[in-house]
Amino acid sequence: MMTIDVTDVNETPVVDAGQMLRFDEESPAGISIGLVTATDEDATDNAPVFSIQSGNEDGFFSIDAATGELTLLQEGVNRYDYESFSLLVRATDQNDAQLYTEENVVVNVDEIPFSGGAGTEADPFRIKTPKDLDEIRNYLGSSHADKYYVLVNDIDLQEYLSEGNPGYNNGLFWERLGYYENFEGHLNGNSFSVLNLKINRPNEYINGLFGYVNSAEIINLNVSVDPLAEIVGKSATAILAGSVSEGSIISNVHVSGKVNAEPGNVGGLAGSFINGSVISDCSATVEVVSTGSAVGGLIGANSGTILRCHVEGAVTGGEYVGGIAGISNDQRARV
Structure with a gap:
């Protein structure tokens, strides 16, 4: 069987x-x-x-x-x-x-904070994408004054600032890095560019890629505005930074595009440049428009030191208007 x-x-x-x-x-x-x-x-x-x-x-x-x-x-x-x-x-x-x-x-x-790096001078945070650049806003204030950043390629903001993407902000576009707290770190652009920056904040002060820059270092960077747009804001508005102060170093930075802001302290590179800060070997190819005072192709209101910089373009303002600086109103100021 x-x-x-x-x-x-x-x-x-x-x-x-x-x-x-x-x-x-x-x-x-x-x-x-x-x-x-x-x-x-x-x-x-x-x-x-x-x-x-x-x-x-x-x-x-x-x-x-x-x-x-x-x-x-x-x-x-x-x-x-x-x-x-x-x-x-x-x-x-x-x-x-x-x-x-x-x-x-x-x-x-x-998510990781950046595209690599430890944020130290020997191993800086690597800025590779628009999100990486935006992430800097989480590293502001004196507690992050020891942080170092380096661009590893060009950063094109066009898509990031378009509707439906993180930088759109209901049509206000880029939000400056540093408002309630200062940017106090060290950024090396590595001769790369931030492209197609766009800001539309007519009711807000202190505008630019950065807002308040304090005791910081920004070097070897190019920043260009979207050619179909402009940087729009109130006082202390520019392409790189709204306000630079307290011994900051800005070197080999080049900006281009249009800035349109009211009522004053409006510049191509920085709106105001204050107390012991040094800007050197920088340039601006810009159109700067304001009806207010202290309007400059490079700096709106300057009380720092400007060395070996040049400007190309048109500057329109109400009073205290200049190609390099609208006004240098401190005895320590030197152009």
Whole structure:
């Protein structure tokens, strides 16, 4: 008499539900993100075969068919572009392709402050994206005066400032870095450019890429305004900074574009430049417009030191109007 063993049957593998993996933005290609897990009654003899069915159209990930290990294939994934991925993962029985289960596995992209670096002089924070540049606003005040930043490429703000993106701000566009607290760190532009800056804040004071700059250093940087727009604000408005004070150093910085602000202290590079600060080897190719006082192609109101700088363009103002500075009103001021 023949006996048939009916207990040895293939079971459908089941991808464990609710799995969530994560990795840091700007991670290098080739890192392991983690394991996708599945249960299978036949696992001791026949481990399931893993595959990604959808959610990976851009080819960011691969999955090991035998182990379920998920690997990042492309570097430079940024949380501004991708906050998370939902991958439909299938686990298939090795002996029967008809037996499979699919589940969504969520892969979150964790935000890191910048695109690398430790913020020290030897290893500065690396500014690679508009989000990196915007992140500086979280490192203001005297407690962050020891922070160093370096641009590693040009930063184009056009998309970041467009409607539906983080810098749009209901049509006010870029919010200056430093208002309630000063920027007091050290930024090296590395001869790269911030492009397509746009500000439309006619009811707000202290406007520019930076707001208040105090005891800080900004060097080797180019900043240009969106050619179809302008920098609009109230007093102390310019392209680089609204107000620069307390021994700050601005060197080899070049700005271009249009500034239109009221009622005064309006400049191409800085609105006001105060007390012991030094600006050297800088230039402005600008149109500066105001009906108020202290309107300058480089600086609106100056009481610092200006060395080896030049301006090209047109400056229009009510009174105290100049190509380099609208007014230098301190005995220590020197142009």
